[in-house]
Amino acid sequence: MDVFNPAFWTFVAIMAGIYVVLALGLYVQFSLAGLPNFGHVAFMAVAAYTMAILVVRAAMPLPVAAIFGLVAAVALGCLLGIPSVRLRADYLAIASVAAGEMVRYLATNLSWLTGGPLGSVGLLGPARFVSYNAGWQDLLDRLSRALSSVLGSAATPDRAMLLVVWSLAGALLWVFRRLERSPWGRVLRAIREDETAATAVGKHVAAFKLQALLLGAALGGLAGLLLAWQIGVFSPNDFEPTLTFYAYLILIFGGMNRLWAIPVGAAVFSLLYTGTQFLTFFPLSLVDSGSRAFLRLFSVGFLLVLFMMIRPQGLLGNRRELLLEK
Amino acid sequence: MLLEVRRLTKRFGGVAAADDLSFDVEEGSITALIGPNGAGKTTVFNLISGFLRPDHGEIRFAKRRLEGRRGDIVARSGLVRTFQTPRVLTRMSVLDNLLLAAQDQPGERLGLGWIMPRRVARREREIHARALEMLDLVRLRHVSDQYAGALSGGQRKLVEFARALMVMPRMILLDEPMAGVLPALVLQLLDHVQDLRDHRGVTVFLIEHDMDVVMSVSDRVIVMDEGRLIADGPPQAIQNDDRVIEAYLGPAAQSESSGKGPRETPRG
Ligand SMILES: Nc1ncnc2c1ncn2[C@@H]1O[C@H](COP(=O)(O)OP(=O)(O)O)[C@@H](O)[C@H]1O
Ligand SMILES: [Mg+2]
Numbered sequence: 354m355d356v357f358n359p360a361f362w363t364f365v366a367i368m369a370g371i372y373v374v375l376a377l378g379l380y381v382q383f384s385l386a387g388l389p390n391f392g393h394v395a396f397m398a399v400a401a402y403t404m405a406i407l408v409v410r411a412a413m414p415l416p417v418a419a420i421f422g423l424v425a426a427v428a429l430g431c432l433l434g435i436p437s438v439r440l441r442a443d444y445l446a447i448a449s450v451a452a453g454e455m456v457r458y459l460a461t462n463l464s465w466l467t468g469g470p471l472g473s474v475g476l477l478g479p480a481r482f483v484s485y486n487a488g489w490q491d492l493l494d495r496l497s498r499a500l501s502s503v504l505g506s507a508a509t510p511d512r513a514m515l516l517v518v519w520s521l522a523g524a525l526l527w528v529f530r531r532l533e534r535s536p537w538g539r540v541l542r543a544i545r546e547d548e549t550a551a552t553a554v555g556k557h558v559a560a561f562k563l564q565a566l567l568l569g570a571a572l573g574g575l576a577g578l579l580l581a582w583q584i585g586v587f588s589p590n591d592f593e594p595t596l597t598f599y600a601y602l603i604l605i606f607g608g609m610n611r612l613w614a615i616p617v618g619a620a621v622f623s624l625l626y627t628g629t630q631f632l633t634f635f636p637l638s639l640v641d642s643g644s645r646a647f648l649r650l651f652s653v654g655f656l657l658v659l660f661m662m663i664r665p666q667g668l669l670g671n672r673r674e675l676l677l678e679k
Numbered sequence: 680m681l682l683e684v685r686r687l688t689k690r691f692g693g694v695a696a697a698d699d700l701s702f703d704v705e706e707g708s709i710t711a712l713i714g715p716n717g718a719g720k721t722t723v724f725n726l727i728s729g730f731l732r733p734d735h736g737e738i739r740f741a742k743r744r745l746e747g748r749r750g751d752i753v754a755r756s757g758l759v760r761t762f763q764t765p766r767v768l769t770r771m772s773v774l775d776n777l778l779l780a781a782q783d784q785p786g787e788r789l790g791l792g793w794i795m796p797r798r799v800a801r802r803e804r805e806i807h808a809r810a811l812e813m814l815d816l817v818r819l820r821h822v823s824d825q826y827a828g829a830l831s832g833g834q835r836k837l838v839e840f841a842r843a844l845m846v847m848p849r850m851i852l853l854d855e856p857m858a859g860v861l862p863a864l865v866l867q868l869l870d871h872v873q874d875l876r877d878h879r880g881v882t883v884f885l886i887e888h889d890m891d892v893v894m895s896v897s898d899r900v901i902v903m904d905e906g907r908l909i910a911d912g913p914p915q916a917i918q919n920d921d922r923v924i925e926a927y928l929g930p931a932a933q934s935e936s937s938g939k940g941p942r943e944t945p946r947g
């Protein structure tokens with residue numbers, strides 16, 4: 354990989370935009386409503402698989418399949434949320450971890466439906482390689498042609514994707530910023546602080562929590578769709594539990610309860626994550642590549658711990674808020 | 680009768696925190712609930728306000744059955760409670776704590792802010808004006824922008840009191856509203872409680888340990904001990920009730936203290 358290749362940085366920026374959408378979903382659930390969701394990746398996976406299966410097997414047009422993908426993510430949210438929003442937060446935490454893993458195991462083992470370990474290319478069996486992505490590539494081609502009248506030869510499908518992802522991310526950040534500041538957001542923040550107090554002033558806590566969970570699920574699903582379109586083929590391994598934790602990292606980096614910190618956190622995370630790929634210079638070049646991969650993860654973890662010691666409130670967070678007693 | 684409680688019972692393991700309780704609270708009255716620590720007073724509030732489900736018994740508020748209903752439904756029906764240990768929303772401003780409690784804000788419905796922005800904004804202005812009025816009432820306007828978590832215990836009690844009033848209750852349950860509040864403010868708070876009843880028609884039902892407060896403010900006093908109701912009547916009668924004196928001071932003290940009435944007990 355070449356540090357100076359602009360295509361590489363376009364890829365990094367697209368991924369950062371997808372992470373924004375993913376982390377925004379978690380923000381609505383965790384930062385706003387206080388719902389600990391440790392299986393966010395499940396919403397991504399369910400949406401991506403639903404979309405790909407419907408396109409490949411049912412020959413559904415991409416936009417319709419995408420909507421079904423989001424519906425499937427929201428349905429999973431209902432499945433998780435309806436039994437657990439009435440209970441203490443720990444129940445959702447445990448159920449969501451399980452859901453994340455279950456979705457991945459099902460995707461790996463229900464080969465007749467999902468293509469098994471082979472992933473999306475094996476959707477019609479291992480002998481017939483298929484793709485769900487033609488419609489999306491088409492869209493990007495058309496968009497980049499339209500853009501080329503303004504940008505000339507700088508308009509590539511990759512950059513069209515960059516534009517699509519970040520416009521979407523920006524629009525969603527704006528929408529959810531408004532929701533957060535609305536009376537609805539005020540109720541959610543109150544529930545995060547103290548459910549009992551919110552109940553005592555007449556708020557139906559479970560209903561609000563479910564709304565937050567489902568909105569977050571839809572955003573997670575959208576991130577899953579974008580990821581699937583971006584990488585073109587996917588397999589169960591693209592939906593590892595670590596993705597959920599990346600989303601948490603982004604919230605922590607930016608500052609837990611700051612919506613506008615999400616793109617900052619996503620940028621920092623992406624730079625750190627991809628940046629450590631370039632740790633190939635001397636003396637690290639003496640280490641073999643397998644150990645370097647380990648070293649890389651280690652250094653990300655180490656930097657995170659260091660960061661939390663120096664700035665526990667995140668880049669844009671408020672330290673005083675962190676120190677308030679319950 | 681605004682509130683009618685009949686044969687209310689709640690057990691925790693072997694302990695009957697509420698044992699076959701029956702009493703009424705009259706509309707427009709200030710009624711005090713007293714009793715030694717652990718008598719079951721807070722449990723009664725929890726049962727009435729929908730935070731606990733009774734084992735037996737009936738609760739009627741404004742002729743509607745209430746037992747076992749969700750707490751938020753009870754609150755919206757006009758019966759609002761505060762907590763013995765105040766529950767403020769720490770990482771929200773004092774003002775937001777109050778704004779939250781207002782009812783009929785259509786903007787609390789997801790997306791309605793986009794469909795009817797003007798109505799939401801108009802209601803928000805009304806709520807805001809009322810919240811400032813309430814903050815003036817408890818003398819906390821100067822901290823309206825601070826995090827509620829930065830306030831002292833007594834100030835939190837006042838925030839909770841003001842927040843409960845934001846709901847526009849028909850009846851308010853106050854669990855030791857004066858505990859931890861500055862003595863100078865206690866008198867003011869008492870005035871507010873009386874004003875609530877006299878000018879806003881709010882029925883007040885309060886748990887209070889300070890006997891001077893109880894005797895001066897309440898029209899009626901209900902006394903509990905070990906989950907049971909042991910006396911119920913006007914303050915003067917309660918003050919001289921043998922069973923009450925016994926519950927507070929033990930049988931030995933009864934002779935020497937008769938006529939003086941129960942004293943303040945340590946707080947739990
Ligand atoms: N949630 C609970 N679980 C178990 N026991 C409880 C619970 N709430 C109260 N109790 C018990 O019920 C009794 C009455 O408590 P409480 O209603 O708090 O008394 P008071 O408010 O009069 O001081 C006490 O013995 C207390 O330990
Ligand atoms: Mg109590």
